[in-house]
Amino acid sequence: MDIKILIAEDDNIFRNLVCDIVRKEGYMPIEACDGEEAINMFFNNNDIDLVILDVMMPVYDGWEVLKEIREKSEVPIIMLTALGDEKHEVLGLKKGADDYIGKPFSYEIFVARLNNIVKKVKKKFSDEIAVGNLRIYQRNHKVVIDDEEIKLNPKEYNLLLYLIGNANTVLSREQILDKVWGYNFDGDIRTIDTHIKTLRAKLLEQGDCIKTIRGSGYMFEVEKYENN
Template identity: 70%
Template sequence: MDMKILIADDDPIFRELVCDIIKKEGYISVEACNGQQAIDIFFDSKDIDLLILDVMMPIYDGWEVLKEIREHSEVPVIMLTALGDEKHEVFGLKKGADDYISKPFSYEVFVARLNVLLRKIKKSRLDEMKIGRMRIKQETHRVSICDSEIELNRKEYSLLIYLIENRNRVLTREQILRNIWGYDFEGDIRTIDTHIKTLRAKLLSCGEYIKTVRGSGYMFEVDES
């Protein structure tokens, strides 16, 4: 899972140092030399996962950049500053920063704090799947389509997840039966067709993602374009 981090600092040597650390940790770094550039890059890119903002920057300082970002996004933000007193740290956290690190900082401490925030992002993304117009919260088994929640029972939810996990692959009724109902199921194999029909109806327009493959079974397919 590639993570893209924007580093905004007007000191090129310090900026390069932070970029090197980020690259060594296996992440993608993007640089901005002032507050205006940081704002422009963030809103133009639309795929920045985390921001590291220096407080003292030309054009717009770190607080102004943070304020602008927070009006539109909850992306994690780490503030870097030479103003290391407690008052400034509390101020930064109240303004919406997720962490506040004073310069100069320990390499180990910086990496640890960076990875804590990025682990939270990764966990959140793994918990929430986005497939076409559907969003699935795996921890709570909530399925929503265009922000409207869809009620699925346990079997329907398991069937949907199995289809998604095997997307773009034809699944026979026997495969579905074994994986969802188990080897000891003694009912009619056509129960698969009934559940698929019900699941399609509950998924509304997203029901079209479940394709019938004549003579074979079913396939989950989404046109992401």
Template identity: 80%
Template structure:
């Protein structure tokens, strides 16, 4: 499978360096020279596997691009920046980056982290999840219920994935919030209840698999004979 990597970097020399590394590893680089171009390119394509973002970019900086992408996608993102102190690294991870690499970086370390993420991407692309009459194709985020595709937004999709991967386990609202919304979420925890209600409705009869556990949270229950 072809791995396409969006590289958003305004420094021509550094961008060319990263592109060369990407090519040597057998991946396909896609270039953006500023934050706005990065956003435009990302949302104009549907086959990007990974994003490498520089923090200090014109028009929109890396933080703004990261926020924009995270509103719609959980695609792996590596932040590259000269702001290599611990505070900025923590900030990047809290905002949804998967890796945070300071400049200048070690060639070997960069390759190791890059390939580690690509390995996870390939695995997720090959994974197909089936739970009862629900089928999920992770590569495309396609969800099929009773042989009919349904449309879920990113939060609903991630919520369903988390519930199914922890089938027959009671999950507290706090656990769901930390995993799906992130531990730094500052909104109302009852937003989970609203999303569960919407998700159940979209799943139709299969929505009954999402059980409410009074005083605790939720559990996805799969009847064994449904998978046969």
């Protein structure tokens, strides 16, 4: 499995350094020199597994790029910046970053954090999930029913994955909101009901597996759950 990492950094020397580290660890770097290029490259490549994102970049800064990516994707993102104080670290994590590394950084710490996230990526994408006639190919977020691909948006996909990952377990709206939308979501909790309704419709007969547990939440009910 080739791990593709988008490295968005406007400092050529520093970007080359990070690319060299990434290559030495056996991964494939893709370079962007500003925020606009980072956004374009990310959305023009549907197989990027990890983003290393500098905060201080021209055109669009790292916060804007992070926001743009998070609206459509849950890809892991490491924020990399000289703004290494606690305030900016908390801000980055609240906005959806998975890790935050200040410059200058220790080579060993950077490699350890990089490999830690890549390990999670490999684990997440290594398996095909099979439930009845439903197949989920995690590498490319592809959902198939009876050999026909079902188009889901990122939230619907993550919702389905969370429900199936907890098959035959009742999940409260609060649990679903925390895991799929994030703890800092400040919208209406009933958005879950809307997404459940849409997901059921898209899954056709398989949608009947998503049960409403009155007064409690939802459950993906199956007789046999396999993870091949």
